[in-house]
Amino acid sequence: MDMKRIEKKWQQQWERAKLAHFDKKSEAPKFYVLEMFSYPSGAKLHIGHWYNYGPADSYARFKRMQGYNVFQPMGFDAFGLPAENYAIKTGVHPKDSTETNIATMEEQLRAMGALFDWSAEVKTCNENYYRWTQWMFLQLYKKGLAYRKEAPVNWCPSCRTVLANEQVEGGVCERCSTPVVRKNLTQWFFKITDYAEELLTGLDTLDWPEKTKNMQRNWIGKSTGCEIEFKAESGESFRVYTTRCDTVFGVTYVVLAPEHPLARKLTTPEQRDAVEAYIDYAARASEIERLSSTREKTGVFTGSYAIHPLTGKRIPIYLADYVLASYGTGAVMAVPAHDERDFAFATKYNLPIVKVIEKKGGETKLPFCEDGIVRGSVDFDGLFGEEARDAIAAHISKLGKGGKKINYRLRDWLVSRQRYWGAPIPIVYCDNCGTVPVPEKDLPVRLPYDVEFRPDGKSPLAKHEKFMNTVCPVCGRPARRDPDTLDTFVCSSWYYLRYTDSHNDKAPFDREAADRLMPVDTYVGGAEHACMHLLYARFFTKALRDMGYLDFDEPFKRLVHQGVILGPDGNRMSKSHGNIVSPDEYVKEYGSDAFRLYLMFGFSYTEGGPWNDSGIKAVSKFLERVEKTVQKVAGYKVPRDPAFPYGQAEKALDYARHFAISRITKDLEAFSFNTAIARLMELLNAIVAYDGNDAKNIPLLKDTVKDFILLLTPCAPHVSEELWEMMGGRGFAAEQDFPKADPEKLVLDETEYAVQINSKIVVRTMLPSSAGEEELRAAVLALPEISAAIGTRTVRKCIVVKGRLVNLIVG
């Protein structure tokens, strides 16, 4: 088969018939299949794209053949740092390189033969898209979900730029491996923490991989504990957060984070110099230093004392950077006897250690951090673990000094980026009016083209006077724009909504359109987005719902992660490993269908694995064998004779056919593509075997071959169209109904049973499928092998598993 020719032929015909266009008028139930859109960093599709999009398209095609009105759009996540770095290196403008890359990728995606609805395409770097990204920002701002604050961010001193969290790997810059430092900058944040609880509980309703849900759960990190108020002798009071309030009588000192607002206020004049030096030291610590949990604890005494709220004892107040300013209250009560970190710190600084928890039954060595029996805690002595915590928390609450409190590890989402290639933040700063949002009617805030890319990495926008200078929308006086752009994850947090109405220039999307298509029924993409994109998108959906723009809670009902295709050496494909396999040469040699089919057959879809090319030859051979067989069967004339045989051979063929249908239907639904194709191979073997008979039921054979082609259609769409045409099928194979299994054909007269004696297989035998337990037992006992094996022993028990085995327990 000339693959090139038939690929082109059918792609053109599908295009002409607008096969991929979502039919808004259709009565059929909608089905939204979404693959994560691509980032146009390289010019070409790599194996990862193919592995994501090829099999996922087969799934979409399968749903289409099942009668769903399928919506499967595609687009580009087109803003981002790589394009800008490329510009700094080569001088090619990000807009130009991005557009060139997109054009190439579009062409390759079309050549893949996937049924993408290109009429809904979005590119996040286009004005008609980022205008609405800015609009989203403004809605969040109005709702109080976008706010600006000074915060420590990741700063790479060599690139002289702020980095996103995801661009810091193990404390160093992913680009230049320079240790990242923290720097305080005033930044925009989205208040995702307002949704922490709902983002957590919502997971229970989702059909997502457990692993991914767990990652989100851990990332959100809900913790139930207690806040306790401490009063300094100087009168200042502050709260600490603890999950172990049962140890509160063991507190021997308290610790504030160096960034705590009271840190300086609580410092006595004698300690001033030491404290200032420490705050400075802590601010300078690089991320790798801070990341290390084995790092020796450091800290400084403030000179002040606090009063223990329950014992009235006087305890010293310390500053230490093992306490995080951004979690809980930024202060902790230290119980060195029952916390490893406090223990290490207390040992180093010679602070008292008071034991208040005892292990049940045994003597313990400190620090003892598990739950135990409370001792030396007045009325609470003898209580254990949770019981003690409840009682103590209630007591604290009664005293008006705090009480139970829930905290989350999740932090607000920092969305400012000191970069050019992104959506400008639609905010103006006016000396008169302060922070002023750009009015919606003035959107988009256009990203200027004529900027200079500086080798020092400084933001080109901040230097662009024409961009920066504007007038205040409120008072009309000169004002300055925000020089930053939005994190690209903001763009990708709502693209699935834009797809539903991508040409709308009055709104980001029409509510009716979104409600008709959303939520996404099946979302397919990489697992690396578990705690970023997938969390942000859920947040956006919930925020938009609360603002009245949507009517559902979760954007992605079902989520499937494809695995990773590794290089032939088993390592991740990368330039540094020198093991990159390009799809292009394989597609050229074997065709798009064979390539896709190999990706589906050679791996367990969610696992992935190392590439090897012997597999693709095998799959290509399979397609040749299919073609040969179909050609032969297509050539058979249907004789006039109406008396076609229907005996054992025909029954066996029908069984093979309907077995394949039923299994493939299940397998495709489950993204178990490798087994689906194995079943196709078996069916082909059965067809070839039947064709080897002298007397044939030609209509049955032809029908079986037609079903075979339709079963193959989602997985090898071009070849299948060609074969369908060869068999004289009407219309596109892609538009036929997916074959349905006939349960009657799946029942054979006889089933093979394994017959066991004392759980060991003695013989396998064919027994009537309709036989009940008693019949089976009798039939088995009548077998000569069995009676011989039993001998004089008696049968004590007989276990029958219908359709599988009979196990005789004898003794």
Place this chain on the structure above:
RNA sequence: GCCCGCGUGGCGGAAUUGGCAGACGCACAGGACUUAAAAUCCUGAGUUCGCGAGAACGUAUCGGUUCAAAUCCGAUCGCGGGCACCA
């Protein structure tokens, strides 16, 4: 350190969710066709022992539950991923 997942032939991987381990393929061996090779077709094969019918062993290791365990439970080893001073 903590959390999660995984471990099956020479290889990629199956196993109706506790019921015949190794589907389907790759690679391999033997045969047919061919002057020969390639291609194609047929046959074989978990491992070990045996000429043989056959027997024993076998899903990382050890132990347990069960008539029955790759599957459930406990411990150990190994691999992968995520989080990382979150009090």
